[in-house]
Amino acid sequence: MQKEIINAIKEEQSHLKKALTEENPELTFFEEFLRKIDFANINTYNNISIEELIMAYVKSRDDSLSLEKIKEIADNIVPIFEKCTSGEIHALLQLIDDFATADNYEEIMEALYSEYRTEVLEEFIEDCSGIEEQDYVLPAARIMEENEKIIEFIETFHENPDVWGYTLLLVCTFYQIKEQMQSLQENNQKRSMLFPMVPKDTLEESYDVSAIKNVAKTIPRYLNKLRKKQKENKRELEKEVEAYNKILDVLKSPIEEITNYRVYIAGLSNPKLRLEILKEIYRRNQRYYEEVEKRYNDQVEKSEVGYETLCQKYKLSNINIEKIMNRYSYKELEGILSTLKEIGIQDLATAIEDTSLETVREIVGLLDKKIISIDVIKATPDIWNTKKAYPKRISDNVQRIKQITGSDELYKTRSWVTLIESSILEKNLNILRQYNLLGQLHTTTNYQFLQQQSLEEKIDLVLELGRENELTHNLGLLNYESTRWQRLRILEMLNIPVDEEMLDGTLHTDHFLVPDEKVNEYLDIVPLPKEISLNPEEIMESSRTYIYRGIPFSKNKVRRNLSLLGKENPDYLEVLTTGRQFSQKEVAIMKENYMK
Amino acid sequence: MSDTSFETVDLEKITEDKLLKILDENRKKALGLNQKLKELQETPKKPETLTPPSSVEKTVQEENTFENEIDFYLNNLNSITQNMSEEDIMHLLPPRRKANYQEIILRLKLECMKSLRELREFMEKEDSLKSEDLDSIQMGVELERKKLETINQLLLLQPIEKEESSIKNHFVFVPTSGGNIRVLDEIDNIPTEFYTSFMTLFQSIQDGTFKGVKRFTSNVKIAGISEVRDVANQTRVVFDRIGPDTYAIITAFTKNVMQSHGYNEQLERKIGNYRSWLPRIKENLKNPEFLKEQELYEQELWNKLNSSEKGQMGGLRCKKK
Numbered sequence: 001m002q003k004e005i006i007n008a009i010k011e012e013q014s015h016l017k018k019a020l021t022e023e024n025p026e027l028t029f030f031e032e033f034l035r036k037i038d039f040a041n042i043n044t045y046n047n048i049s050i051e052e053l054i055m056a057y058v059k060s061r062d063d064s065l066s067l068e069k070i071k072e073i074a075d076n077i078v079p080i081f082e083k084c085t086s087g088e089i090h091a092l093l094q095l096i097d098d099f100a101t102a103d104n105y106e107e108i109m110e111a112l113y114s115e116y117r118t119e120v121l122e123e124f125i126e127d128c129s130g131i132e133e134q135d136y137v138l139p140a141a142r143i144m145e146e147n148e149k150i151i152e153f154i155e156t157f158h159e160n161p162d163v164w165g166y167t168l169l170l171v172c173t174f175y176q177i178k179e180q181m182q183s184l185q186e187n188n189q190k191r192s193m194l195f196p197m198v199p200k201d202t203l204e205e206s207y208d209v210s211a212i213k214n215v216a217k218t219i220p221r222y223l224n225k226l227r228k229k230q231k232e233n234k235r236e237l238e239k240e241v242e243a244y245n246k247i248l249d250v251l252k253s254p255i256e257e258i259t260n261y262r263v264y265i266a267g268l269s270n271p272k273l274r275l276e277i278l279k280e281i282y283r284r285n286q287r288y289y290e291e292v293e294k295r296y297n298d299q300v301e302k303s304e305v306g307y308e309t310l311c312q313k314y315k316l317s318n319i320n321i322e323k324i325m326n327r328y329s330y331k332e333l334e335g336i337l338s339t340l341k342e343i344g345i346q347d348l349a350t351a352i353e354d355t356s357l358e359t360v361r362e363i364v365g366l367l368d369k370k371i372i373s374i375d376v377i378k379a380t381p382d383i384w385n386t387k388k389a390y391p392k393r394i395s396d397n398v399q400r401i402k403q404i405t406g407s408d409e410l411y412k413t414r415s416w417v418t419l420i421e422s423s424i425l426e427k428n429l430n431i432l433r434q435y436n437l438l439g440q441l442h443t444t445t446n447y448q449f450l451q452q453q454s455l456e457e458k459i460d461l462v463l464e465l466g467r468e469n470e471l472t473h474n475l476g477l478l479n480y481e482s483t484r485w486q487r488l489r490i491l492e493m494l495n496i497p498v499d500e501e502m503l504d505g506t507l508h509t510d511h512f513l514v515p516d517e518k519v520n521e522y523l524d525i526v527p528l529p530k531e532i533s534l535n536p537e538e539i540m541e542s543s544r545t546y547i548y549r550g551i552p553f554s555k556n557k558v559r560r561n562l563s564l565l566g567k568e569n570p571d572y573l574e575v576l577t578t579g580r581q582f583s584q585k586e587v588a589i590m591k592e593n594y595m596k
Numbered sequence: 597m598s599d600t601s602f603e604t605v606d607l608e609k610i611t612e613d614k615l616l617k618i619l620d621e622n623r624k625k626a627l628g629l630n631q632k633l634k635e636l637q638e639t640p641k642k643p644e645t646l647t648p649p650s651s652v653e654k655t656v657q658e659e660n661t662f663e664n665e666i667d668f669y670l671n672n673l674n675s676i677t678q679n680m681s682e683e684d685i686m687h688l689l690p691p692r693r694k695a696n697y698q699e700i701i702l703r704l705k706l707e708c709m710k711s712l713r714e715l716r717e718f719m720e721k722e723d724s725l726k727s728e729d730l731d732s733i734q735m736g737v738e739l740e741r742k743k744l745e746t747i748n749q750l751l752l753l754q755p756i757e758k759e760e761s762s763i764k765n766h767f768v769f770v771p772t773s774g775g776n777i778r779v780l781d782e783i784d785n786i787p788t789e790f791y792t793s794f795m796t797l798f799q800s801i802q803d804g805t806f807k808g809v810k811r812f813t814s815n816v817k818i819a820g821i822s823e824v825r826d827v828a829n830q831t832r833v834v835f836d837r838i839g840p841d842t843y844a845i846i847t848a849f850t851k852n853v854m855q856s857h858g859y860n861e862q863l864e865r866k867i868g869n870y871r872s873w874l875p876r877i878k879e880n881l882k883n884p885e886f887l888k889e890q891e892l893y894e895q896e897l898w899n900k901l902n903s904s905e906k907g908q909m910g911g912l913r914c915k916k917k
Contacts, residue, residue: 259623262616271612278615279607285619289602289626296629299636306636493709494702513703515663522706524713 002251005280012273013244020237026067027230030056030223039213042204045177050078053174054167057215060222061163073156076149086175088139092150093168095140100158112144112151121145166215173212180207243267247277257288301330310334314341316349324352332357339364340384343374347381355384362391371398376416383419394418397425404429405438413445420451428455434556435459435544437475444476454482460554461485463545464580468552470500480507483516489523489583490514524584532590534573546576551586553577602626661827662696664810666703668822671811672837673704678739684840685746691763691804692753701750708744712737763804766842768877769893770870777893778866779833779848783900790850793829795901800824801835801843817864821846834863836870839881846870 033056036047048056054074055067081089099108111120121141128134144150157164188200247264258264258281265274300306307325311317314337324333335357337348343364345351363383366372372394377383383390397418401410404426411418417425428450432438437459441447449455458478462471465488471477484507491498491506494513498506506512514522538548545552553576561578562570582590602622605615672688690700715737719725725733769777783794800807801824808825812818823834834846847866851859880886 257623257626261619275610275612275615278612278619279610282605282607282615282619285622285626286602286604289622289629292626292629292633293602296633296636299633303636490706494705496702511662513699513706515660522710524709 002280005276006248006251008273008276009244009248012270013241016237016241016244020234020241024226024230026059027223027226029067030059030219030226034220034223039216039219040209042177042207042209045174046181050081050171050174051075053170054078056219056222057167057170058163060218061166062160073153077153080143080147080150081171081175084143084175086172086179088143089168089172089175091136091138091140092143093165093172094136095144096150096154096157096168097161097165100154100164101161105158109151109154112154117151118145170212170215177207239267240269251280251284255284255288255291257285306330307333310337313337314348316352319349327354328352336360343367343377345378350381351384353384354386356386359384359386359391366391366394371395371411372415372418376419379416380419390419393422396422400426400429404433405441410441410447414447417447417450424451424453428452431456431459437472440472440475443472443474446476446479449476449478452478456556458482458485460557460579463554464552465489466550466552467503468542468544470503473500474504477504477507481516483519486519486523487512487514490519492583492585493522493524523581525581526584526587528577528582528587529591532573532587534576534590536572539576548576549589549592551582551589553580661808661810662699664808665690665696665700665806666707667813668806668809668811669700669704670707671820673707673743675837676739676743678735678742680840682746685743687763687765687804687841689746689750690806692750693803694805701747705744705747705751708740708747712740712744715740763802763841765802765804766839766887766890767798767802767894767897768838768842768844768881768890769897770844770846770873770877773869773872778869779845780893780896780900782848783897786848786850788903790829790831791901791903793826793831794833794848795898797824797826797831797833797848798845798897798901801833801845815860815864818867821867821870834867836874838874838878842881844870844874844877 033048033052036044036052038044051071051074055070058065058070058073059067084092099105099112102108111117114120121144125138125141128137184201191198192200243264243266250258250264261278261281264281265277268274268277300309304321304325307321307330310330310333311319311321311324316337328336333352336352336355339357339360340348340351363372363377367374367377380390382388397420398408398411400422401417402408429438432441432455449458452458455478459471461482462468462477462485465485467477467488487506488498488503490513534548540547541555542552544555546555546558547553557579558575561575565574565578602625603618605618607615669688669690676685676688689704690697694700715733719730719733769779772778772781783791786794797807806822806824808827809822810825811822812820821834821836823832825832830851831848832851833848836844836846838844847863
């Protein structure tokens with residue numbers, strides 16, 4: 001693009017330079033004309049032709065006609081004048097003037113152009129004959145009759161009678177002078193033959209040219225005018241060439257903003273080229289602006305002001321700007337904040353404490369896939385913490401849940417379960433499977449127990465407290481701490497029964513006979529006496545427990561005991577009772593009638 | 597970031613005038629942008645700015661009023677002796693009309709069972725106990741069994757449905773070092789709008805319900821002394837059990853702040869004063885004149901507290917004790 005415009009400019013410059021060197025034919029003509037003739041010196045009058053005189057005078061009086069046009073007119077009438085005397089030319093001038101300035105000019109011209117021209121003119125001659133003041137009509141009309149060009153000239157005369165009137169006057173005068181010159185020459189010749197010593201008569205002595213000079217003064221004035229205009233044009237052209245040079249310099253220089261484009265194009269005459277130059281300036285300036293914009297953005301990103309502005313935009317106050325600047329690039333921070341704001345996160349300050357754009361996007365991706373809900377995200381302020389790697393944990397847990405439970409119901413219902421530490425979640429889901437309790441997940445919507453460390457022991461305790469049925473009806477009972485469950489033992493000690501309807505309330509209330517942290521102090525747990533033995537025939541089963549005389553034992557615990565004890569022939573009692581607490585009452589029941 | 601977008605145009609069909617206008621506008625924007633850039637480059641890096649204000653966490657420990665009551669009655673329970681009459685024992689236990697009577701009794705039962713178990717375990721654990729130690733432990737066991745039996749008997753009783761004043765404790769009013777009855781003076785200086793609340797507190801001591809009771813345990817100087825409290829009105833009456841059904845009324849006041857240096861010091865002083873009077877008070881517990889005097893003081897107390905009640909209730913006769 002730039003190359004094209006530079007070439008166009010150079011081409012324009014060369015046109016201008018060429019114009020500078022070109023001759024002005026009009027100026028040349030007038031220079032030449034006035035070099036040949038000096039209107040103050042009658043002897044120079046013969047140096048010019050009548051056509052030249054007409055051309056110079058008419059042009060000097062009427063600039064609207066071109067020299068070529070004037071010459072054309074002159075060429076039509078001068079040959080006719082050559083055949084006339086000065087008197088006849090004068091008569092012709094008068095008649096032309098009469099016709100051209102008559103009130104009924106149109107009528108006259110119509111008649112003169114008709115086929116009856118001769119008759120019309122003869123009639124006119126006849127009308128004017130005998131009138132002394134009109135004795136010019138006869139010779140003039142006769143010339144007109146014979147020369148149609150004169151008729152045509154009348155029209156030209158009509159357009160500017162003043163100019164053409166004086167022109168013909170001058171012409172007439174020049175012919176007169178010519179005649180006089182000839183006559184003088186002849187007389188001088190004759191006299192010199194008779195009287196050789198007698199000085200010759202000169203034209204200057206007999207002819208006063210001051211009137212001619214006065215009339216013809218327009219010619220040298222016109223020449224001056226032409227000279228002035230020529231000078232001006234030259235100056236303009238040179239200025240324009242220089243203006244293009246400046247533009248070329250600017251366009252060739254390294255990219256900088258061009259600001260005084262109006263000045264550059266002011267002196268240019270070519271509108272098309274002006275527009276192209278402006279377009280090029282626009283393109284250049286755009287490149288410059290892009291660079292400035294980039295530098296500005298880079299600076300903003302490095303500057304505290306930029307970060308502060310960004311934080312203010314997101315209404316983050318009381319934030320450690322230096323820490324944020326060290327942690328995130330400007331763009332990353334902007335991306336993080338806009339994404340968080342878009343999904344409705346209010347506590348942006350906490351969210352950006354230690355996160356990354358990648359982490360944010362991963363979590364938003366999980367949100368979009370409805371794997372995790374926005375409520376859970378908002379309730380977990382550290383979910384954005386990159387170190388905690390929640391996205392991976394969530395994805396892993398989704399797989400685990402599907403694999404172990406066979407469906408996605410669990411996390412669709414309560415997506416927060418995907419936030420549980422993966423190993424714990426997997427372990428607890430497998431525990432539920434071992435206790436055949438996975439099918440009871442639907443009995444609750446509170447899955448807090450899935451993140452417990454000791455879920456297995458909890459289930460064993462619940463079973464040992466005889467609450468297997470209640471558990472299968474409401475798996476959410478596992479959310480109560482073991483110390484809460486021990487309340488049932490306390491109430492048993494006080495002979496206070498707790499039926500299924502009362503169970504949840506008993507475990508739920510914060511107000512109990514004994515503070516939770518002290519429950520164990522009040523339990524009447526006693527060691528199983530060594531002398532106790534079991535009657536295997538009295539052992540019954542439920543789906544998850546063995547029951548001996550109404551005392552439940554967790555089947556899974558018994559199985560674990562089997563492998564723990566590692567004996568080939570383990571003792572029934574040991575396998576059944578290892579790891580279980582017994583109340584006094586339970587010991588008494590077991591002791592009854594069955595001692596070693 | 598400010599709007600730094602520069603106008604772009606389609607150069608194909610644009611006129612000279614429009615292009616000049618756009619060049620002018622972009623130039624203006626560039627000027628502004630360069631100025632901003634200069635400012636940014638010149639702006640010195642500020643020192644570390646605001647850090648999040650540290651939030652002062654107020655740890656408010658919620659008082660467990662039930663545990664305070666248990667502590668009080670447990671202390672009473674622990675003062676039961678083998679020779680104590682049933683009537684005296686009943687004075688130490690909560691009255692049946694107390695709202696959480698059942699809970700307190702059941703807890704006390706658990707405490708007894710716990711004590712029994714501990715004694716039993718101790719006996720089983722310690723092989724080489726001397727006979728006098730064994731006897732002592734055995735007596736402890738029997739005492740606990742006695743308490744347990746009493747409690748079990750109470751548990752068999754039906755709850756009381758209507759108000760019954762089966763218990764009526766007696767007051768002994770502790771004088772100041774100058775000999776004035778402290779509580780009566782204090783009541784005079786307390787705004788009357790608190791009198792109803794104080795009435796309730798004194799009545800609860802008298803009927804054994806001990807509203808909002810708490811025993812002082814943390815401070816050695818005041819340990820063993822108790823107070824009844826109306827937490828809503830922040831009124832307190834500090835007392836001490838000096839007999840099976842007799843309570844020394846030490847001081848009464850309104851308290852706005854849970855912990856205040858001045859309050860603790862004052863309390864220590866008053867209790868210290870009480871302890872100095874205690875031997876003399878105990879000596880006079882069987883003195884009819886002394887007891888009569890205390891009754892008069894008690895009447896005076898009710899009169900003072902009732903005078904406000906009378907005003908509030910528009911002249912109705914209030915209950916006389």
